[in-house]
Amino acid sequence: MIERTQAPDFKQVENIELVKxxxxxxxxxxxxxxxxxxxxxxxxxxxxxxxxxxxxxxxLQAYAANTMLVEGTSxxxxxQLAEEIDYYGAFLQTDYNYDQSSVxxxxxxxxxxxxxxxxxxxxxxxxxxxxxxxxxxxxQKQKLSVNLEKNDFLSRRAFNRALFGxxxxxxSSVAADYDKxxxxxxxxxxxxxxxxxxxxxxxxxxxDEATISLINGYFGKNWDKGxxxxxxxxTLPIRTGAEHYHEREGALQSAIRIGQVSISRNxxxxxxxxxxxTVLGGYFGxxxxxxxxxxxxxxYGIGSALVSMQNTxxxxxxxxxxxxxxxxxxxxxxxxxxxxxxxxIPAEELALVKNYMLGSFLGGLENAxxxxxxxxxxxxxxxxxxxxxxxxxxxxxxxxxxxxxxxxFYLNFDSFEKIIVGKK
Amino acid sequence: MVDFNRFVLSNGLKVLVHEDFTTxxxxxxxxxxxxxxxxxxxxxxxxxxxxxLMFGGSVNIPSYDEPLQRVGGENNAFTSNDITNYYITLxxxxxETAFWLESDRMLSLAFSEKSxxxxxxxxxxxxxxxxxxxxxxxxxLKLRPLAYKEHPxxxxxxxxxxxxxxxxxxxxVKGFFSKHYNPSNAILVVGGSVYTDQVKELAEKWFGSIxxxxxxxxxxxxxxxxTEARREIIKADVPLNAIYMAFHMPARTESGYYExxxxxxxxxxxxxxxxxxxxxxxxxLFSEIxxxxxxxxxxxxxVIEGKLTAGISPETGEEAIWKELEVLKTTVVxxxxxxxxxxxxxxxxxxxxxxxxxxxxxxAFFELLGNAGDFNTETQKYLLxxxxxxxxxxxxxxxxxxxxxxxxxxx
Numbered sequence: 040m041i042e043r044t045q046a047p048d049f050k051q052v053e054n055i056e057l058v059k060x061x062x063x064x065x066x067x068x069x070x071x072x073x074x075x076x077x078x079x080x081x082x083x084x085x086x087x088x089x090x091x092x093x094x095x096x097x098x099l100q101a102y103a104a105n106t107m108l109v110e111g112t113s114x115x116x117x118x119q120l121a122e123e124i125d126y127y128g129a130f131l132q133t134d135y136n137y138d139q140s141s142v143x144x145x146x147x148x149x150x151x152x153x154x155x156x157x158x159x160x161x162x163x164x165x166x167x168x169x170x171x172x173x174x175x176x177x178x179q180k181q182k183l184s185v186n187l188e189k190n191d192f193l194s195r196r197a198f199n200r201a202l203f204g205x206x207x208x209x210x211s212s213v214a215a216d217y218d219k220x221x222x223x224x225x226x227x228x229x230x231x232x233x234x235x236x237x238x239x240x241x242x243x244x245x246x247d248e249a250t251i252s253l254i255n256g257y258f259g260k261n262w263d264k265g266x267x268x269x270x271x272x273x274t275l276p277i278r279t280g281a282e283h284y285h286e287r288e289g290a291l292q293s294a295i296r297i298g299q300v301s302i303s304r305n306x307x308x309x310x311x312x313x314x315x316x317t318v319l320g321g322y323f324g325x326x327x328x329x330x331x332x333x334x335x336x337x338x339y340g341i342g343s344a345l346v347s348m349q350n351t352x353x354x355x356x357x358x359x360x361x362x363x364x365x366x367x368x369x370x371x372x373x374x375x376x377x378x379x380x381x382x383x384i385p386a387e388e389l390a391l392v393k394n395y396m397l398g399s400f401l402g403g404l405e406n407a408x409x410x411x412x413x414x415x416x417x418x419x420x421x422x423x424x425x426x427x428x429x430x431x432x433x434x435x436x437x438x439x440x441x442x443x444x445x446x447x448f449y450l451n452f453d454s455f456e457k458i459i460v461g462k463k
Numbered sequence: 464m465v466d467f468n469r470f471v472l473s474n475g476l477k478v479l480v481h482e483d484f485t486t487x488x489x490x491x492x493x494x495x496x497x498x499x500x501x502x503x504x505x506x507x508x509x510x511x512x513x514x515x516l517m518f519g520g521s522v523n524i525p526s527y528d529e530p531l532q533r534v535g536g537e538n539n540a541f542t543s544n545d546i547t548n549y550y551i552t553l554x555x556x557x558x559e560t561a562f563w564l565e566s567d568r569m570l571s572l573a574f575s576e577k578s579x580x581x582x583x584x585x586x587x588x589x590x591x592x593x594x595x596x597x598x599x600x601x602x603x604l605k606l607r608p609l610a611y612k613e614h615p616x617x618x619x620x621x622x623x624x625x626x627x628x629x630x631x632x633x634x635x636v637k638g639f640f641s642k643h644y645n646p647s648n649a650i651l652v653v654g655g656s657v658y659t660d661q662v663k664e665l666a667e668k669w670f671g672s673i674x675x676x677x678x679x680x681x682x683x684x685x686x687x688x689x690t691e692a693r694r695e696i697i698k699a700d701v702p703l704n705a706i707y708m709a710f711h712m713p714a715r716t717e718s719g720y721y722e723x724x725x726x727x728x729x730x731x732x733x734x735x736x737x738x739x740x741x742x743x744x745x746x747x748l749f750s751e752i753x754x755x756x757x758x759x760x761x762x763x764x765x766v767i768e769g770k771l772t773a774g775i776s777p778e779t780g781e782e783a784i785w786k787e788l789e790v791l792k793t794t795v796v797x798x799x800x801x802x803x804x805x806x807x808x809x810x811x812x813x814x815x816x817x818x819x820x821x822x823x824x825x826x827a828f829f830e831l832l833g834n835a836g837d838f839n840t841e842t843q844k845y846l847l848x849x850x851x852x853x854x855x856x857x858x859x860x861x862x863x864x865x866x867x868x869x870x871x872x873x874x
Contacts, residue, residue, distance in 0.1 A: 041668060043523035043567055047559040049534040054487075078485065079813050109734060117744070121735035126803045128810030147810050174744060181750035181770060184702035188598040291591045323537070324528050336584025339592050359592050361584075391533045398535015402488050402552050406817040 052397040055431060058410040059424060060241075063251055065259030067235045072414060073251060074243040076407040080148045082244035083408055084155070084254065086162060087141045087415075088232050089349075091268040093207045099216050100224040101207075101232065103175065105133050105140040107225060108233075110171040112164040115157075117171060123157045131158070137208050138271075138349040138419070140232065148245055151253060159257040162233050167225045176217045183214060190287065190294035190460040191359060197283050198296040201456040202353055204276040234265030239418075243411035273350045275300060280454040286462065293365040293461025297372060298355030299454055304347035304420040310433040312354075312449055315442050316345045317392050318384055319375060319450075320356055322399070324391070326375050327356065335371065337364045347420065354449070362462035369457070376455075379446040383439040396434050464839055465822050467652075468659045469830075472666060474675035475647030479826050479835055480662045481654035483819060489555040489655035490820050493565055494827040496650075497643040498545040499622075500615040500683060500761065508622020511542040512586050512631055513639050517549065519578030522571035527564055534560045542620050545760040546831065552820060555656035559665060566669035569649065572640055579633055586628050590621050598701045599871060602768075609695050610709040610764055610867040614686040645676025650830050654823040686711070686762065693867040698874050703750070703770045706780050707869040710765040710860045715758055716832055721844050722856040723756050723765050728804040729796060729853070730754035730767070730787070735803075737787055738767070748775050748783050760832070765860060777870050791857035795850045808845045 060072040090101050109131065110117045124131045129146035131154075142162055146154050186192045196211035203209030231237075240258065242250065278299070302309055313321070320327040320343025327341045341358035356376075360368040384392075403409055417426045467481045499510050517540065518527045531538055536553030551561045594600045603619050611617035622628055651670070653662045689711060713719030731738045731754040738752045752769035771780045815821050829838040 041672075043563070043570075046530050046533075047557075047563050049557040049560055050554075052535050052554050052556075077817065079816055081810075081813055081817075118735055118740060121733055122803070125733050125735050125807060126799070128806035128808075130810075145810075145814065147813060171744075174747060177747070177772065178743070178750040181703055181772070185598050185770070188700075188702060190596065291596045292588065322532065324532050332585055333581060336581040337588070339585055339589035359588075359596070361588055361591070391529065394535045395532040395537075398554050398557075399537060401535065401554055402537065405486065405488070405819065408817070 051394055052401050055397070055401055055404070057404065057413060057424065057427060058407070060411070060414045065240075065255045067259050067262065067264070069235050069238050069240060069258060071240040071242065071251065071254065072418065073246045074241070074407050074411040074414060075246040076410060077244055080245055082146060082148050082151060082242060082246060082250060083411070084144045084158070085141055085241045085411075086143075086158070086258070087139050087239045087241065088237050090138055090140060090207065090271055091232055091237065092228070093271040095205050095210065097224050098210050099212060099220050100228040101140060102135045103172075103220055104167070104225045104228040104232070105135040107167050107171065107175055108133050108142060108161050108165050110175070111166050111168050112160040113166050114160060114164070120157060120161065124154060127153050129154045148250070151250065155253060155257045163262050165229055165233075167222055167229070169222055172220070172222055172225070176220060180214045180217050183212065190290060190292065193285060194294035194296040194357070194458045194460040197285060197458045197460065198298070198355065198456060201278060201281070201283060201458065202275070202298075202300050206273045206275065207271055208273070208348065208351070230265065231268055235262050236264050237268055241411050241415060243407040271350070275351065278454070278456055280456060282457040282459070284463065285458075285460040287460060290362050290461035292359045293362050293459055293463060294357075294359050295365070295369060295372070296355055296357045296458040297369075297455050298353060299456060301345060301352045301354040301449060303350075303352035304416065304426070305422055306352075308445060308449070309345070309347065309352075310430040311437050311441065311445055313345055314392065314396065314434060314437050315379065315445050315450070316343055316354070317396055318388065318442070319343050319379060322392075322395055324395075326378075327372065330375060331358065331360070331368055331371050335364070335367075337361055337368045337371075349419065365459065365461065365463040369459070373452045376450055376452045379450060380443070383443055386439065389439055389442075393434050397431070400431070465816065465826065467826055467835055469835065470663060472646065472671055474671065474673055475678070476666070476670050476673075477650045477830060478662065478666050479650070479652045479830060480657065480659045481652065481822060481826060482657060482659065483654060483822075484656050486655050486819055487555055488552055488819065489558045489561070489653065489657050490823045491551040491553075491558070491561040491565060492652040492654070492820075492823040492827050493549045493569070494650045494652075494831060495547045495644060496648045496831060497547055497679075498543050499618065499620040500544050501643070501679075501681065502615065502618075504615070504618075506627055506631065506635060507618045508586070508620070508628045509631060509635065509639060510547055511620045511622070512582065512628055513636065514540050514542045514547050515582040515586055516572065516578060516636060517568055519575050519582065520573035521564075521568035522573060524564065524567050525573065527568065530560060531564060536561065544616055544620055546828070548824065548827065550820060550824065558653075558657060558661075562665045562669040565651075566673065569644060569646065569670065570673050574633060574637060576633065579631070579636060583628055583631060586621075587625055590625055590628065594619075594621055599705060602707060602869070602871060605695065605697060606707055606709055606867065606869050609693050609869060610711070611686055613684040614761060615683055616759065616761065641676070642679055646670060646673050647675050647678040650827045652823045652827045652830075654826075655819050683761070689865055692863040694870075695868075696870045696872060698872050701871065701873050703773070704777055704873055705768065705770045705871040706777060706784070707871065708767045708784065709867045710865050712756060712763055712765040712860050714762045715760050718844070719856055720756075720758075722848050722852050723860070725801070725804050725808070725845065725848055726791065726853060726857060727754040727756050727765065728807065729791070729800060732804065732807065737790075738769075738784070741787055742769065742783055746783060748772055748780050777872065781868065788857065788861040792854065792861060796853050798850065801848075801850055801853065805845055805848075809842050812842050
């Protein structure tokens with residue numbers, strides 16, 4: 040008979056190897072980073088542009104310009120652009136976040152030569168046709184009207200606003216912002232931001248010298264450098280931890296979002312604070328999940344996270360809970376945060392979290408794309424690969440005493456902004 | 464190409480191994496051949512509730528998640544109308560922990576009252592979060608019973624109503640476990656940095672002694688052919704009017720499935736697709752429109768859903784959709800357009816091979832359908848579809864008699 044009550048022996052993860060990026064400089068000075076890994080003949084090419092010249096009076100220009108890159112160039116219509124990419128089984132994606140706007144191509148390596156010229160047109164010759172812009176505005180307003188019915192969506196907006204005010208991080212659009220959006224704003228932004236001097240390229244997958252030289256051929260020349268740009272800068276509102284309650288008639292659940300401005304990746308405490316966050320709400324077995332879902336059954340899910348951005352970072356706890364237990368859920372959240380400040384994390388729990396985080400880190404290095412994502416995390420925070428060495432060492436060695444200290448410094452429930460949308 | 468080895472234990476448990484030494488991780492995927500379609504019509508949502516209870520401790524191990532996290536592993540599960548699938552990702556050096564945990568909960572659960580009570584609440588909150596407290600969230604609770612009158616696909620995996628979950632008893636839980644959760648009703652796939660011999664040894668050691676149980680015989684009421692158009696109108700506090708149209712289509716294992724999948728791509732995959740171009744860009748009748756299939760084991764649904772532009776009547780929108788379907792029925796799809804959607808399928812399959820977990824899940828699912836090896840010839844089946852097949856299939860399914868239309872209107 041086998042002993043089923045006894046757990047098999049196990050090992051803590053020891054070797055974690057990252058596939059590091061190779062650095063290249065294109066003929067016009069663009070920095071290109073290549074992650075060569077994997078066995079499938081495919082490649083991902085990301086062109087990444089920093090968001091610049093934030094202006095609260097034209098809040099949608101960067102987002103709209105990014106989304107509408109695929110809506111036509113001086114030579115190809117939106118339909119022709121899509122046809123060119125789709126025919127080769129490739130995928131073209133535009134992404135906009137708080138810090139960056141990007142254009143990403145996924146393709147089988149054999150079709151790279153056919154699809155790159157289309158991407159070159161898009162980032163150097165988009166024309167933003169007036170009628171496509173009208174369609175975009177109409178559809179976006181419709182989508183927004185649906186999202187405004189979702190508690191979770193509303194709580195995110197209120198939270199960002201409370202933490203980040205009028206900055207690009209705090210802004211939330213309303214329908215009127217779309218009405219104010221004009222073609223000249225998109226053209227203006229396109230001419231500023233989509234330029235070689237504001238561009239980095241990350242290539243991952245099966246990447247060889249031929250791939251690099253192909254990319255250099257398209258993006259390393261014949262692309263106007265552009266004019267000077269102004270990096271986005273920030274003045275954040277000072278907050279003291281207010282409760283923001285947005286009541287919604289008939290809500291069955293309430294969306295809760297609680298947190299505050301915190302540190303970003305390049306702060307020396309960031310890795311340690313991630314360990315603390317994991318204990319609180321960063322994995323399925325976390326204290327928030329164990330208490331509020333698995334013991335009380337108040338919610339389908341609850342979690343917390345530490346988010347790093349270019350200019351700052353923030354910490355938040357989020358959940359959607361039954362309306363009738365909303366007040367109790369908030370009280371339990373407060374209790375869990377306070378416990379981290381008053382009681383040492385038991386050795387066994389900390390050991391579990393450490394092992395979990397190391398395994399999870401290892402599992403997160405699945406393929407060339409994930410290694411590229413790891414590179415972007417450090418590169419755009421101005422860090423090198425020693426960041427990950429430090430991260431792993433911190434996870435392995437941090438003590439409960441140090442975490443108690445960090446909790447007292449970084450996690451104070453009274454100074455958190457508390458957003459509740461629904462019923463309480 | 465996803466290589467694998469296969470063996471069967473004496474208790475009937477099928478085991479597949481996919482060796483992939485490009486990763487230091489291992490995946491352990493257990494598929495149980497039970498889904499919402501196997502539920503009692505008076506106790507719907509049970510397969511999914513049961514999935515939650517599988518994490519509430521097993522006969523010899525009080526906590527499932529904790530020991531797994533302790534060795535650096537993560538896990539999750541999902542329930543569909545057809546299957547229940549559990550998966551673990553962990554460092555390959557700790558593979559045995561996954562065998563220990565998975566085998567013990569296949570052997571028997573702890574059947575804790577507290578776990579049942581809490582998970583009933585958790586699932587009720589999930590029901591609210593996903594289906595009741597969202598604009599248009601309850602569409603599938605309405606559309607399924609409109610399209611299916613006999614087959615158990617007429618209810619969603621979450622269940623028909625909250626009360627079915629609230630009323631679940633421990634007796635139900637035990638009965639469901641002994642009927643469906645046994646080796647002869649499961650497929651185990653182990654992938655990653657593992658050797659077949661090592662997996663064989665571990666499988667024998669941990670699963671070999673679990674009593675085989677009896678493979679339940681599935682005898683579901685099949686849906687009779689629909690003979691007249693169905694229609695329902697819902698009014699709710701939503702900002703936009705929406706249209707949902709469902710058509711019966713072939714099962715996952717039939718050739719018609721591939722035709723339908725390609726038709727849905729022709730209609731709405733990407734910015735050069737027909738519905739997007741015609742209804743959103745040119746005619747500006749919709750702000751969003753999508754065509755997709757339910758990919759179910761028994762005959763499924765081809766669905767078209769769209770949100771109407773303010774000021775456009777549902778009749779106008781509906782008519783415009785039908786007009787596009789008529790084009791598919793009366794005109795041969797151009798060769799280049801069909802090649803385009805096939806190329807997209809082909810490259811999607813190559814990209815999917817980058818994920819170890821996706822590979823393991825697919826092997827399990829294709830083994831359930833008949834043979835895991837079919838996963839590797841899946842692309843071929845799409846490539847075989849001809850222009851004439853597309854037209855014939857469109858003629859067959861896009862008829863009024865085969866349609867169920869749900870208008871979801873703003874109050």
